[in-house]
Amino acid sequence: MPKGPxxxxxxxxxxxxxxxxxxxxxxxxxxxxxxxxxxxxPWSDRALEEYAGANRDAWAAFEKGLxxxxxxxxxxxxxxxxxxxxxxxxxxxxxxxxxxxxxxxxLLPGAEETLRGLASSYILVLVTNGITEVQRRRxxxxxxxxxxxxxIISGELGFAKPDPRMLEAAARAxxxxxxxxxxxxxDSLSSDIRAGLDFGIDTIWLNGRGGSAGDARPTYEIxxxxxxxxxx
Numbered sequence: 412m413p414k415g416p417x418x419x420x421x422x423x424x425x426x427x428x429x430x431x432x433x434x435x436x437x438x439x440x441x442x443x444x445x446x447x448x449x450x451x452x453p454w455s456d457r458a459l460e461e462y463a464g465a466n467r468d469a470w471a472a473f474e475k476g477l478x479x480x481x482x483x484x485x486x487x488x489x490x491x492x493x494x495x496x497x498x499x500x501x502x503x504x505x506x507x508x509x510x511x512x513x514x515x516x517x518l519l520p521g522a523e524e525t526l527r528g529l530a531s532s533y534i535l536v537l538v539t540n541g542i543t544e545v546q547r548r549r550x551x552x553x554x555x556x557x558x559x560x561x562x563i564i565s566g567e568l569g570f571a572k573p574d575p576r577m578l579e580a581a582a583r584a585x586x587x588x589x590x591x592x593x594x595x596x597x598d599s600l601s602s603d604i605r606a607g608l609d610f611g612i613d614t615i616w617l618n619g620r621g622g623s624a625g626d627a628r629p630t631y632e633i634x635x636x637x638x639x640x641x642x643x
Contacts, residue, residue, distance in 0.1 A: 421613070421643065423587045424529060425578060427597030428539035428546065431617055432522045432555065432636075438515035439463065446507040450499055458495060465490035470540070473571060474602060480542055480566045484509060513548040518555065519619075521637040526558040528640050536581045537562045538595070540571040540602060560585050572597075573605035578612065596639065600627045615642065 429435035443462050444454050452458075469487035472478045478486060485505035492501055529535060537559045539546050543566035550556050561584035565571035568580060582593060594613040597603020604627050607614035616629035617636065624632065631642055 420592065421594050422534060422589075422592040423536065423582065423585060423594075424533045424643065425536050425538045425581050425593065425595040425607075426526075426559075427572075427595075427599065427603045428537055428541065428550075430519075430598040430619075431596060431603070432518060432526075432537075433515075433549070433553075434517040434519045437517040438512060438549075439466070441517075442508055442512035442515050445511040446504060449507045449511070450504055452497055452499060458491075458497075461494040462487070462491045465494060474540065474573065484542065509542060509545055513545045514552070516549050516553040518553070519636060521635055523554055525636040525639050526555050529643060530558045533643065534560050534585050534587065536560055536585060538572065538577055538581045538606075539563070540565040540577075542566050572599075572602040573609060575606055575610035578606055578610040594630070594643075600624060600629075604629050615639065 426432060440459055443459055447454050447458065465487045468490065469478060469483050473480070473483050485502045488501035488504040488508070492499055526535065535558050537550065541564055543564050546562070546564050546566070550562060561581065563577060563581045563584065565577065568577065570576055578595065582588065587593065590610070590612045594615060595603055595607040596615045596617060598617045598619065600616065604614045604616050608627070613630040615631040615633060616624060616627070618624070618632050618634060621634070633639065633642070
């Protein structure tokens with residue numbers, strides 16, 4: 412998508428983290444395998460499939476306010492153990508997984524290149540629904556940490572995207588108030604794009620899987636991160 416005459420109308424670009432910059436599928440698989448090995452539980456492709464489903468359900472409940480971050484850490488493993496019939500302590504597994512996930516920093520293709528290309532012209536802020544100790548450690552040890560002026564994490568605020576207060580906190584952290592000068596980039600229609608729409612700013616949907624936006628109506632739609640360099 413070519414740049415328009417008003418492409419430089421933004422000052423602040425908000426980025427989601429997982430499945431927007433970080434390859435969460437790869438990070439999740441590596442962390443789960445390591446955590447199960449720590450717990451002496453055999454690894455299998457089915458284990459990953461069942462955990463991924465349990466994790467998605469837990470985060471969906473969290474976004475609706477039905478779970479706290481602390482409950483989420485182990486409830487998803489309680490669900491996972493119920494699905495697989497494995498006998499283990501979900502709280503122990505939850506702690507092992509959080510520790511292992513904190514060391515997973517695999518990026519999506521083009522993530523670092525895109526941030527490097529934008530950082531000289533825009534203020535970049537990371538806005539993520541995540542567990543504080545996981546996201547802080549992952550970002551600190553990654554190659555992209557230096558590109559962000561601030562990092563806003565739901566675990567530190569007590570609410571999560573799509574709550575627009577997440578984006579309000581991001582804007583306040585860098586002293587920008589004019590919403591027409593902001594845009595959010597994310598892969599989730601229900602979380603990132605919904606938050607942007609409710610906050611009243613432009614949105615860029617990273618539609619890497621080629622899905623349908625339905626009624627969400629993001630301002631822009633891209634298939635890969637590097638396309639941002641043609642928009643912004």
